[in-house]
Amino acid sequence: MALKKYKAINWNEVSDMIDKATWEKLTEQFWLDTRIPVSNDMDDWRKLDDDHRWVVSHVFGGLTLLDTVQSEAGLTALKEDVKTPHETAVLNNIQFMESVHAKSYSTIFSTLNSAEEIHEIFHWSDSEEFLQNKAVRIANLYLDDSVNPLKKKIANVFLETFLFYSGFYTPLYYLGHNQLNNVAEIIKLILRDESVHGTYIGYKFQVGMHDLTEKQQQDMKDWMYDFLYELYDNEEKYTHTLYDTVGWTDDVLTFIRYNANKALMNLGQEPLFPDTSSDVNPVVMNGISTTTSNHDFFSQVGNGYRLGAVEAMHDNDYHVKDPNEK
Numbered sequence: 571m572a573l574k575k576y577k578a579i580n581w582n583e584v585s586d587m588i589d590k591a592t593w594e595k596l597t598e599q600f601w602l603d604t605r606i607p608v609s610n611d612m613d614d615w616r617k618l619d620d621d622h623r624w625v626v627s628h629v630f631g632g633l634t635l636l637d638t639v640q641s642e643a644g645l646t647a648l649k650e651d652v653k654t655p656h657e658t659a660v661l662n663n664i665q666f667m668e669s670v671h672a673k674s675y676s677t678i679f680s681t682l683n684s685a686e687e688i689h690e691i692f693h694w695s696d697s698e699e700f701l702q703n704k705a706v707r708i709a710n711l712y713l714d715d716s717v718n719p720l721k722k723k724i725a726n727v728f729l730e731t732f733l734f735y736s737g738f739y740t741p742l743y744y745l746g747h748n749q750l751n752n753v754a755e756i757i758k759l760i761l762r763d764e765s766v767h768g769t770y771i772g773y774k775f776q777v778g779m780h781d782l783t784e785k786q787q788q789d790m791k792d793w794m795y796d797f798l799y800e801l802y803d804n805e806e807k808y809t810h811t812l813y814d815t816v817g818w819t820d821d822v823l824t825f826i827r828y829n830a831n832k833a834l835m836n837l838g839q840e841p842l843f844p845d846t847s848s849d850v851n852p853v854v855m856n857g858i859s860t861t862t863s864n865h866d867f868f869s870q871v872g873n874g875y876r877l878g879a880v881e882a883m884h885d886n887d888y889h890v891k892d893p894n895e896k
């Protein structure tokens with residue numbers, strides 16, 4: 571049926587203040603990869619052995635694929651099910667930033683890796699079994715019109731707040747050892763975005779759940795936990811593939827269970843795993859500032875929903891270096 575008229579977005583009449591607050595937060599923290607002088611990390615990079623270089627490169631290959639999924643199928647799918655025009659505007663911002671994230675790994679590769687190595691990394695990310703499993707599983711949910719939109723939000727939050735963290739572990743580990751600091755700067759900026767994305771989309775999920783019957787809510791929860799188990803099972807295998815050679819696998823698994831709990835919290839649910847922040851390698855935990863959280867930001871906006879207490883970088887931690895700065 572053809573439209574008879576089209577409605578202009580009015581930012582002077584905002585029905586959900588979380589939309590406005592999130593728009594302001596995200597636009598205030600806008601950044602671009604090209605501002606970070608990654609070449610300053612070349613000395614650190616040359617000191618790494620082949621096994622550790624392999625881990626860094628392939629971790630970023632994996633993250634490139636997941637951010638590609640988010641920037642394409644992911645946010646396109648979420649925009650099919652909005653409650654307000656302002657939500658569409660926020661999702662447009664998120665979609666563009668996912669493209670910035672995906673591109674920023676290429677900025678890292680072009681500095682640290684040879685053309686031949688870059689070719690191999692992309693071949694790997696386009697074919698690695700467990701990486702492809704999660705990307706394809708989630709992309710197929712996004713692309714299927716018959717899938718409940720709330721399930722697409724669950725998939726999105728699981729990607730944002732859980733599945734990225736097997737990759738984020740590596741740059742945070744090096745940051746804790748004062749190595750690859752400019753690479754880590756990019757990752758900190760990505761993490762700061764992801765924590766807002768996960769909280770916002772988790773909130774929109776909770777709003778949607780509110781409209782369901784008790785039975786429908788229980789079915790949705792059952793599906794969510796089953797899906798988390800399925801993804802965790804695959805993530806264990808992916809983590810072994812990436813980290814067994816350097817011996818970090820157990821530490822990374824603790825970190826991803828901790829983040830799986832945070833994903834559930836973003837969705838308004840109880841944690842599943844016993845792991846807490848005190849179980850995570852403190853060197854890696856230091857990479858994520860625990861002094862501030864988005865909870866403070868979102869709770870100022872105040873409405874009845876339980877918003878995940880997700881750690882975020884403090885604005886003062888964020889210093890975009892001038893390219894000429896030494």
Ligand code: MN3
Pocket residue numbers: 637640667668671760764
């Ligand atoms: Mn991203």
Ligand code: MN3
Pocket residue numbers: 640668730763764767768
């Ligand atoms: Mn994101």
